[in-house]
Structures are given as C-alpha cells and as structure tokens.
Amino acid sequence: MATIVIEIPDALKPIVEPSMRAYVDAVEQQVRAGEARRRVDYAGFEVKLAEATAAMERAGHQAALSALDVDAPGLTLSGVAYTRVGRYQAPYKTPAGPVPVMRSLYRRVGERNGETVNLVTLRSGAVADEWLPDTAKQMAHLLQLGPSREAEQTAQRLGRLPYSRSSFERVGHAVGEMYVPRRHDIEEILIGSFEVPDEAASVSVSLDRVTVPMEEPRPRPPGRPRKNAPRRPVDRVFRMAYCGTVTLHDADGEALHTIRYGCMPLSDAEALCTSLAGDVVAMRERRPDLHVMLLCDGAPEMWNLLDAEFDEETFGKVHRLIDFWHAVEKLAPAAKVIAGDDEASKPLLARWKLLLRNSSSARAKILGELHASGKEHVTVGTSEPVHEAITYFTNNAKRMDYAAARRERLPIGSGNVEATCKTLVGQRMKRSGSRWKNATGDHVLHMRALSLSDRWDAAMGITLRVTPPRIEVAACSA
Numbered sequence: 001m002a003t004i005v006i007e008i009p010d011a012l013k014p015i016v017e018p019s020m021r022a023y024v025d026a027v028e029q030q031v032r033a034g035e036a037r038r039r040v041d042y043a044g045f046e047v048k049l050a051e052a053t054a055a056m057e058r059a060g061h062q063a064a065l066s067a068l069d070v071d072a073p074g075l076t077l078s079g080v081a082y083t084r085v086g087r088y089q090a091p092y093k094t095p096a097g098p099v100p101v102m103r104s105l106y107r108r109v110g111e112r113n114g115e116t117v118n119l120v121t122l123r124s125g126a127v128a129d130e131w132l133p134d135t136a137k138q139m140a141h142l143l144q145l146g147p148s149r150e151a152e153q154t155a156q157r158l159g160r161l162p163y164s165r166s167s168f169e170r171v172g173h174a175v176g177e178m179y180v181p182r183r184h185d186i187e188e189i190l191i192g193s194f195e196v197p198d199e200a201a202s203v204s205v206s207l208d209r210v211t212v213p214m215e216e217p218r219p220r221p222p223g224r225p226r227k228n229a230p231r232r233p234v235d236r237v238f239r240m241a242y243c244g245t246v247t248l249h250d251a252d253g254e255a256l257h258t259i260r261y262g263c264m265p266l267s268d269a270e271a272l273c274t275s276l277a278g279d280v281v282a283m284r285e286r287r288p289d290l291h292v293m294l295l296c297d298g299a300p301e302m303w304n305l306l307d308a309e310f311d312e313e314t315f316g317k318v319h320r321l322i323d324f325w326h327a328v329e330k331l332a333p334a335a336k337v338i339a340g341d342d343e344a345s346k347p348l349l350a351r352w353k354l355l356l357r358n359s360s361s362a363r364a365k366i367l368g369e370l371h372a373s374g375k376e377h378v379t380v381g382t383s384e385p386v387h388e389a390i391t392y393f394t395n396n397a398k399r400m401d402y403a404a405a406r407r408e409r410l411p412i413g414s415g416n417v418e419a420t421c422k423t424l425v426g427q428r429m430k431r432s433g434s435r436w437k438n439a440t441g442d443h444v445l446h447m448r449a450l451s452l453s454d455r456w457d458a459a460m461g462i463t464l465r466v467t468p469p470r471i472e473v474a475a476c477s478a
Contacts, residue, residue, distance in 0.1 A: 001303060001467070006020075010122035011068055012100045018055075018059075019052065019055040019056040019058070019059045019318055020056060022051060022052045022055060023049070023052035023055075023056055024468045026045070026048045026049055026052050027049065028041075030045045030049075047159070050159050050400055051159075053096075054096035054097060054159075055096075056178075057064060057094065057095070057096040058078050058094060058097055058099045059099075061092065061094045061096070061132070062098050062099040062100070062101060065092055065099065065120055065124060065203055066101055066102065066120075068119055068120045068123040068124055069102065069103045069104060069118070069119055069120050070104065070119050070185075070471060070473060071084070071087060071104045072084065072104075072473045072474075074106075074109070074418055074473075074474055075106065075471060075472060075473045075474060076115070076470075076472045076474060077106075077122075077469040077470070077471060078373045078469045078470045079352040079470070080108060081108070081109040081474075082106035082107060082108055082109060082117070083106060083107060083108075083109050084104050084105070084106055084474060085105050085106065085107045085116060086104070086105045086182065087102065087103070087104045087105065088102070088103070088105075088114075089101065089102050089103075090103055090118075090120075090129075090130060091130060092120070092124075092126065092131075092132060093129050093130055093131045093132060093135050093163065093167075093372070094135055095128040095132075095134065095135050095138060095160050095161055096160070097162050097187055101120055103118045103119070103121075104118060104119070105117070105118050106119075119149075119469075119471065122466070122468070122469055123466075123468050123469075124466075125464055125465070125466035127171060127174050127175060127178070127297050127464070128170065128171060128174040131171050131174070133338060133464040133466075135161065135171075136171050136174065136175050136464065137170055137175065137460045137464060138160075138173035139151070139161060139163070139167070139168050139171045139175075140160060140169060140171065140172040140176065140447055140460075141447075141451065141456065142154055142155065142161070142172070143168050143169065143171075143172030143173075143442055143444065143447075144172070144428070144447040144448040144451055145428070145451075147431065147434075147449075148165040148166070148169040148172070149165050149167040151165065151168040151172075152165040152168055153166060153387065155168075172443070172444075172447075173440055173443050175443075175447070175460075175463065175464070176440070176442070176443025176444065176446065176447055177443065177462050178464070179443075179446060179447065179450075179459065179460075179463045180197060180442055180443060180446055182463065183446055184271070184274075184275065186459055186462050186463065187275055187279075188278065188282075190458055191259075191278065191279045191282040191283070191456055192282060194282070194283070196248065196283050196286055196287045196290070197248060197256050197257065199250045199251070199256065200246075200248040200249065200250065200256055200287065200290060201249060201250055201251040201289075201290070201291065201409065202249045202253070202290055202291035202292070202293055202382060202409075202410050202411065203246060203247065203248050203249070203280055203283055203284075203290050203291070203292055203293070203409075204245075204246075204247045204249060204292075204294070204295050204411050204414075204416070205244070205245070205246055205247075205276050205277075205280060205292070205293070205294050205295070205306065205310070206244065206245045206246045206247070206294075206295045206296055206323075206414040206416060206420055207242065207243070207272075207273065207276070207296055207297075207302045207305060207306055207417065208242070208243050208244075208296070208297065208302065208414070208417045208418065208420075209240040209241065209242055209243070209299070209302075209421075210240070210243060210421040210425045211238040211239065211240060211241070211425065211430070212238065212239055212240075212241040212264065212265060212425060212429055212430065212435055212436060212441065213236055213237070213429070213430060213435045213436065214236070214237050214238070214239045214265065214436055214437070214438070214441075215234050215235075215236060215435040215436060215437055216234060216235050217232065217233070217234055217235075218233040218234055218235045219233075220233060236435045236436075239265035239451055240265055240442075241262060241263065241264050241265050241268075241288055241425055241445070242262060242263050242269045242272055243260070243261070243262045243417055243420045243421045243424055243425060244260075244261040244262070244272050244273065244275070244276050244417065244420075245258050245259065245260055245276075245416045245417045246258070246259045246261075246276055246279045246280060246283075247259075247263070247411075247416045248283075248290075249410070249411050251409050251412055253406075253409055253411040253412070255411075255416060257454075258416050258420070258425055258453065259279055259453045259455070260420045260449045260452045260453045261275055261276065261449050262420070262424050262425060262445040262448070262449050263442065263445065263446075264436070264438045264441040264442045264445060265438065265440040267442055269305055269320075269439065270305065270308070273305045273308070273309045274309060276306075276309065277309035277310060277314075280310075280315070281290060281314065281315075284315070291317075291319065291408065291410055292310065292315050292316075292317075292318045292319065293318075293319045293320075293321065293322070293405070293411060294306050294310060294318060294319065294320045294413060295321055295322075295323055295411065295412075295413070295414040295417075296322065296323065296417075297322065297323055297326040297394065297414070298322055298326060298392055298396050303320075314385035314431070319405060319410060320398070320399045321399050321400070321401075321402065321405055321409075321412055322396045322399045322400055323324050323412075323413055323448070324356065324357075324412040324413050325413055325414075325415070326414075327356065327392070327393075327396075327400065328352075328353055328356075328404075329347070330388065330392045330393070331349060331352050331353075331366070331389055332345070332349055333380065333383070333385035333388075334370060334385045334386045334388070334389035335348045335352070336380075336385070337375050337378050337380060337385050337386050338369075338370075338372075338373045338375055338386065352366050356400070356402050356403070357402055357403060357412075358403050358406075359403050360401050360403045360404050362400075362402070362403065363393055363397065363400040365392065367390060367393045369395065370389055370393070371388050371390065373386060422451070423452055424445065424448055424452060425445070428444065428448055429441065429444070429445070444465075
C-alpha cells in the first residue's frame with residue numbers, strides 16, 4: 001500500500017484530521033469490498049461518503065471562521081473605537097450544517113446598551129448574524145422556488161442545508177430584505193454588464209396584471225367577541241400584482257432572452273416601468289439600431305404606465321401594438337355570433353386573422369364587417385360579443401397595424417409577459433391556501449424574477465458582498 005504524507009499545521013490537526021480519516025476509511029472499506037467481489041450497498045456508501053465529506057467541510061469552516069475572530073480588550077473598526085464586552089460560542093450555519101465558533105463581542109466606546117458587533121460576522125458577511133453568505137443564498141433560492149416546507153424537504157433529500165422550514169423562511173426573507181431596498185442600484189449594475197446578442201434586432205416591453213391572494217386585517221364585529229374567536233381576524237382577498245418583461249428578438253421576431261420583473265399590489269408599478277425603460281435605454285446605448293416595441297393587452301392602465309416612461313424624445317420611434325392574440329380573442333366570440341355556430345365561425349375567424357397579419361387596412365375592414373353584420377346588440381349570456389369587438393377595435397385603432405410590424409419583422413405577441421404571469425406569480429404564489437403580505441411577497445417576487453431572468457448569481461453576488469472593516473487592535477477602556 002502506498003503511503004501519502006499530508007502535512008497539516010498543528011493548529012488544524014484536532015479539527016481536520018478526524019474528519020479526513022473518516023473519509024478515507026469509508027472509501028477504503030468500499031474499495032476492499034469491491035475488490036473482494038462481495039455484494040455492496042453502493043447507495044449506503046454514497047450516504048456515508050457524503051456524511052464524511054460534510055464533516056470535512058464543517059471542520060474547514062470551523063477553522064476558517066475561527067481565524068476571523070480577534071480577541072482583544074479594544075479595537076477600532078474603520079476608525080471607530082470599540083471595546084470588548086463579552087466572548088461566547090455561536091453556531092455558524094454552513095451548507096453542511098452548523099459549526100461552533102468562539103467569538104468576541106464589541107460595543108462602541110461610550111455607548112451603554114448599544115448594539116454589539118463581532119468580527120466573525122462582519123468579515124464573513126454572514127446574513128442575520130450567523131448564516132454564511134452562500135448558505136443564505138442557497139436557502140433563498142429554494143424559498144423562491146417553493147414554500148418553506150418544500151424547501152426543507154428538498155434539502156433533506158439532497159443531504160445539504162439540514163435546517164428547519166422556519167429557518168428557510170427566516171433566512172430567505174432576510175436575503176430579500178437585503179436585496180429589495182437596493183434593487184434599483186443592483187439592476188443598473190446587472191444591465192450595465194449585460195451583453196446584447198449580436199443577432200438581436202428589436203426589443204419588446206410588455207406589462208400585465210395577475211391576481212395574488214393577500215392577507216388583510218378583517219374588522220372585528222361589534223359587541224363582545226364570541227368564544228374562541230381569533231384575536232386578529234384576517235381575510236384572504238385577491239389583489240392585482242404586476243409583471244413586466246423586456247425581451248430581445250431576432251430579425252424574425254423570435255425571442256432570444258427575457259428579463260422579468262414583478263411587484264406586489266401595494267408596491268410601486270411606476271418604479272417597475274422605470275426599470276423596464278432603464279433596461280431598454282442601457283441596451284440601446286450599445287445597440288442604437290434596436291427597434292423598440294411596446295406590447296400589451298387593451299387595458300388603458302397598462303398603456304398609461306408604459307407611455308409615461310417610453311417617450312419619443314428618449315427612444316425615438318416607438319412601435320405600439322395590442323397583443324395580436326388579445327385582438328383575436330375579442331373577434332372569436334363575435335365570429336360565432338355572426339356565423340351562427342362554432343364550426344361555421346372558424347373560416348371567418350381564420351380569414352380575419354390572415355387579414356390582420358397581412359394588411360395594414362385590416363382593422364378598418366374588420367370593423368366594417370362587424371358593423372355590417374347587424375348583430376351588434378345580440379346578447380350571449382351577459383355580453384354583446386359583436387359590440388365588444390367593435391368597441392375594442394375602435395378604442396385601439398392606433399395600435400393594430402400588425403402587417404406593418406411584420407413587414408419590419410417585429411414581434412406582434414406579448415406571450416412572454418403572459419408566461420411570466422404564470423411562472424413568476426401563478427406557480428409560486430397562488431398555491432392552494434396561500435396568502436401573502438405585501439412586503440414578504442415582494443421579497444419572493446423580486447428574487448424569483450432574478451432566477452427566471454438568469455440573473456440570480458450575479459444579483460446575489462452584489463447583494464451579499466461585504467466591505468470588510470479596517471481593523472486596528474488597540475487597548476481601550478469603556
């Protein structure tokens with residue numbers, strides 16, 4: 001058997017050597033069983049190896065974290081004098097589990113009962129005092145993917161992040177609290193480093209709304225509360241959240257990349273639109289040839305928000321279109337009324353769709369046919385499909401030249417924002433029984449938007465980055 005000598009500093013031997021020996025022993029036993037052609041439980045070996053690896057990882061963290069501490073009667077941090085007020089052991093949370101670390105606590109000189117600091121947390125950039133930055137980043141990522149219960153289960157199956165669901169909830173929102181107040185600055189950095197693909201020919205911006213279940217206080221009924229009545233009654237109500245997208249398209253109008261945004265109902269939709277406009281400005285600074293297209297449904301609120309940001313002075317010519325499929329959606333029931341039944345309406349609707357795609361005068365022609373049908377006030381249930389189609393095509397006259405957009409090879413559909421409403425909000429925030437408060441909902445929504453936009457690692461790198469304090473050890477007294 002070959003002998004390999006690994007030199008380990010004396011200070012690290014009590015920490016590193018036992019875990020390293022356990023790892024080697026586990027591998028050696030498995031190798032011998034394999035060479036002897038005995039029956040092996042390889043799944044069990046995988047578990048043992050992972051446990052031994054985690055033990056080595058924790059030992060490494062313990063040694064590295066302990067080295068960040070400074071135990072002195074007094075010191076200055078970036079020119080501010082602090083005095084030591086205590087020393088105790090705290091568990092720092094790593095992806096492989098918690099590790100105990102001795103640390104000294106300091107308080108500003110001259111302050112009584114002021115906030116204490118410790119150099120292990122300050123220098124490591126730990127979140128919420130004890131969660132190491134990459135650990136917090138991973139836990140926040142699992143939280144934006146699904147509820148904390150599922151995050152805990154996923155971590156258990158993977159054999160990493162051995163923490164409770166309440167920890168995932170707490171740490172995930174702690175990361176959100178760090179990101180959300182700084183998100184506009186971080187978004188500027190992200191878009192500043194974004195490389196516009198060479199094949200990009202246009203950029204489309206879309207805005208839409210989607211319902212979110214919210215938790216709101218319910219007024220107590222007058223009089224004496226009934227027995228076992230909740231002390232703080234709440235209602236589960238649905239409010240409208242906002243989703244926005246910036247999508248780059250190639251010369252055929254096909255999507256290349258989408259940046260996604262969202263905000264909760266009580267948050268600032270105007271700020272969301274400012275982010276959309278800022279991204280387009282940054283892209284066109286590098287690629288002035290990019291055509292700009294605004295794509296939405298017919299809701300006046302959406303257009304008012306976008307028009308306030310996308311002015312001709314800043315962007316030059318801005319193309320504006322009602323989403324093609326929303327227009328078709330309005331025509332479909334009208335075609336049924338005019339043709340008489342579902343089957344007979346299909347050729348009529350197909351002809352209208354073809355006309356919209358290929359003729360700039362399509363809107364006027366279709367509007368004429370709707371008027372000429374004489375069925376404007378025919379009622380189906382509680383609606384008047386032909387009248388509603390006439391109203392839609394009249395109110396959006398300036399945003400329906402799909403043929404001109406196609407001639408310029410621009411996109412005509414807002415499917416990216418429709419999909420974003422489902423993936424950003426629907427799949428995560430509208431689960432059975434779920435309900436949200438505005439602030440915590442914003443944490444999850446913004447972090448999820450980063451993940452869906454392939455910006456997670458870059459954004460978290462900025463969010464969790466720390467500037468280590470300048471440390472000078474000096475004796476001082478309180």
